[in-house]
Amino acid sequence: MSDQIRPAAAEDTPAVRAVTEAAYHRYIERIGVVPLPVQADHAANVAAGRVFVTGTPVVGVLVLVPEADHLFLESIAVHPDAHGTGIGRRLLRFVETYAAERGLGEIRLYTNALMWENQKLYTRYGYELMERRADGPYDRLHYRKRLTD
Template identity: 70%
Template sequence: MDDTVIRLATQEDIAAVKAVTDAAYRRYIARIGVVPQPMEADHAAEVAAGRVFVTGVPVTGLVVVRAYPDHFFLDSIAVHPDAHGRGVGRRLLEFVDARARALGLPEVRLYTNALMWENQEIYPRFGYEIVERRTDGPYDRIHYRKPLD
């Protein structure tokens, strides 16, 4: 499995995008009391819009991103549990930074559910700082930003 190449997802990847997303987020359902938003995303529409990048053969990880005039938004990052500990998440986060820089955007933004405490340990290690905590519907979210130099 090649987890070093990160490429734009294609129509053929949609089932894998859903499977990896579900596998990565399923464990949080009981903890947060709702289905995590990435599991309910329209994966086909995101792929068609060119917002999904995948890695691995078969797909082991992915990011869903959006470019805005003043920032790059990391909508979702998912690594299949079978691929944990192999640096897939780190490579995906580095890809997001590189993509934002290539687009000339000054920062990356993301949010995570407050009950996904693992993420609150990971994101600061990659240069993200907390901006705010806000409730959006049933989701208690911590918003982060990472200025790019």
């Protein structure tokens, strides 16, 4: 399996969709709605250069959106078959490098309040909870990580 994290190409779109669906599937019953990353227009995100993948076959997916003053981590997904292999850590390190290379000193993301595994992970990797906010049917915890002081 390739350790390289690379921009997704159009031919990766089915794998991006499959990994995202597999990663988020377990949360559907718990949160009572389909997570937004599952509903995303994967082809449009790939075409816009927002998606990065790792693995052959693809087992890790990132969706990154550079903003004026921060990088928004829209989605991070690791296929359940690859849990515990360090892919999530590598993807999070890549996000930091990607932001820094673009002069963005902060990464922002949100996760559903019922996805407690994510809360532990983000806190462990230096993200701080900024606020809890409902957005329609989604109860979200908003996090940030400052890369510069």
